Amino acid sequence: MKNIDKTISKNETMDAMILYQQSTPLVFTETNIPEINDEQVLVKVEACGLCRTDLHIIDGELKNPKLPLIPGHQIVGKVVKTGKNVRNLNISDRVGIPWLGHTDGSCKFCLKGLENLCDNPIFTGYTMDGGFAEYTAGYSDFCFKLPQNKDAKSLAPLLCAGLIGYRSYSMIDKYAENIGIYGFGSSAHIICQIATIEGKKIYAFTTPGDIEAQRFALKYGAIWADDSTQNPPIKLDAAIIFAPVGKLVISALKNIEKGGIVVCGGIHMSDIPSFKYQDLWEERKIVSVANLTRKDGFEFFKKIENINIEVKVNEFELKDLNIAINLLRDGKVTGSQVVVF
Numbered sequence: 001m002k003n004i005d006k007t008i009s010k011n012e013t014m015d016a017m018i019l020y021q022q023s024t025p026l027v028f029t030e031t032n033i034p035e036i037n038d039e040q041v042l043v044k045v046e047a048c049g050l051c052r053t054d055l056h057i058i059d060g061e062l063k064n065p066k067l068p069l070i071p072g073h074q075i076v077g078k079v080v081k082t083g084k085n086v087r088n089l090n091i092s093d094r095v096g097i098p099w100l101g102h103t104d105g106s107c108k109f110c111l112k113g114l115e116n117l118c119d120n121p122i123f124t125g126y127t128m129d130g131g132f133a134e135y136t137a138g139y140s141d142f143c144f145k146l147p148q149n150k151d152a153k154s155l156a157p158l159l160c161a162g163l164i165g166y167r168s169y170s171m172i173d174k175y176a177e178n179i180g181i182y183g184f185g186s187s188a189h190i191i192c193q194i195a196t197i198e199g200k201k202i203y204a205f206t207t208p209g210d211i212e213a214q215r216f217a218l219k220y221g222a223i224w225a226d227d228s229t230q231n232p233p234i235k236l237d238a239a240i241i242f243a244p245v246g247k248l249v250i251s252a253l254k255n256i257e258k259g260g261i262v263v264c265g266g267i268h269m270s271d272i273p274s275f276k277y278q279d280l281w282e283e284r285k286i287v288s289v290a291n292l293t294r295k296d297g298f299e300f301f302k303k304i305e306n307i308n309i310e311v312k313v314n315e316f317e318l319k320d321l322n323i324a325i326n327l328l329r330d331g332k333v334t335g336s337q338v339v340v341f
């Protein structure tokens with residue numbers, strides 16, 4: 001058979017971290033290697049990054065996941081089997097599987113190029129199984145072909161932290177010079193490097209007293225880093241909020257110029273407190289970023305082809321994923337956490 005790597009045989013099993021019930025830890029389990037449909041590829045996972053969204057799914061802030069579920073949506077791996085309708089990928093191709101797992105292609109949002117808002121989406125590691133397992137299935141049209149010569153563990157965080165960070169950054173007009181970033185983790189340290197190359201000045205805001213995160217921000221290109229309770233030395237043109245803390249929207253709004261924008265990059269955030277209309281006045285804007293489009297992905301990977309983005313990776317074994325999850329929940333992480341196989 002041409003469309004299957006001979007090392008995979010039917011009924012073989014794999015190791016996976018499985019969520020059986022929200023608000024309970026993942027369980028290290030042996031389970032069947034997934035079957036693929038005609039539009040999918042089977043991927044042998046090389047690395048899968050942990051994202052704050054995984055935490056929101058595990059902790060129950062995002063409702064109605066597929067259960068039992070294998071989370072994980074920053075997947076890098078090799079194609080080992082292709083469905084019979086797959087035309088764009090071959091055995092041994094290296095691919096990335098992102099959060100947007102599939103769309104219907106026919107709803108009014110898909111038809112106007114906003115597939116990130118599709119009425120009938122499938123999300124990797126949420127409504128279909130993801131990458132915290134030795135193998136995973138992905139829809140070939142929604143996979144990104146990735147270079148073979150780069151390190152899998154450094155590519156994995158680009159699949160969501162990078163992509164959603166890039167979509168957030170793209171919401172800011174190109175004339176913006178001074179940009180605030182609230183919450184300096186995986187997304188921020190990737191986007192900070194791209195923005196800096198493009199001549200932007202980044203001001204990093206962290207949890208009060210988190211000196212380590214402030215040092216981390218300065219190391220990755222921020223020109224100023226301080227507690228989120230502090231005001232920056234100048235008015236900002238725009239701000240991106242990656243921390244899931246609603247009150248930061250108000251702080252950011254007060255720190256931006258006339259016509260500035262506050263971009264909320266997370267999928268879940270605590271409530272935003274009420275604020276004076278005066279703070280929004282003069283054409284300030286607040287927007288959220290939801291999911292990604294494939295166009296974002298193509299643009300993003302094209303943009304970084306010739307940039308050497310340094311990703312700070314904290315490496316974990318699959319069976320130790322709950323440790324990584326607890327560290328992220330407790331805010332004890334600088335950089336990106338990645339399970340490496």
Ligand SMILES: [Zn+2]
Nearest residue numbers: 107110118119
């Ligand atoms: Zn749609």
Ligand SMILES: [Zn+2]
Nearest residue numbers: 051053160161
């Ligand atoms: Zn994510």
